[in-house]
Amino acid sequence: MAYLWLSLAFMVPAVLAAVLLRREIHWGAVGLTTLVLLSLTAVFDNVIIGLDIVRYGHEQLMGLYLGLAPLEDFSYSLAAVLGLPALWHLMRRRKLARAADRPVPSVQPRAGRGRR
Template sequence: MTYLLMSVPFIVIAGVVFAIGCRHAAALGGIRPYLLSWAAAAVTLLVLTAVFDNAMMAAGLFDYGADKISGARLGLMPLEDFLYPLAGSLLLAGLWQLLGSHRKDALA
């Protein structure tokens, strides 16, 4: 099983939770802050992943088997490594929105 195939269920579940969070935020009139905060967190996580995965791989701390990745790389890291922080940011943003105290009366 490849890392890309293994990541698909996590991305799908995270995407569904994020989409439900979007609908919830839109119902409360706060879709823009929801999307902007998710985008800021996601970009930060993706940049940190690129920097530190490349640094750790350059130091020889770990590597991926060539048969388990797509072959596309950014520096030393396979592009599949970006799926984990992307899924995490989607899932956590959605859960934060859904489980937080974001009621209409709290926004007034």
């Protein structure tokens, strides 16, 4: 169960951020990215576990698997798909807010370059 708690530490903030920014996130892109990333996770997790590159303590897992891959492994991909667009929009908001606080430089003609 330790991997479940670790997964929740990533999933809860990602889901909360996605819910708060639900109007700004392009959900079609998130859906397509989720499909691709979860498919790749399924393939490559099974490969690395099958080749014995990674081992899990089975007593720390929920016991649900997709092939050889524990279900907890998929939560990291899902957290990234939800969390990164939310983080992008939050950072963009901060940048726009900072830009709005800056004074706008005035444009003055250079000396010696008048109209002809």
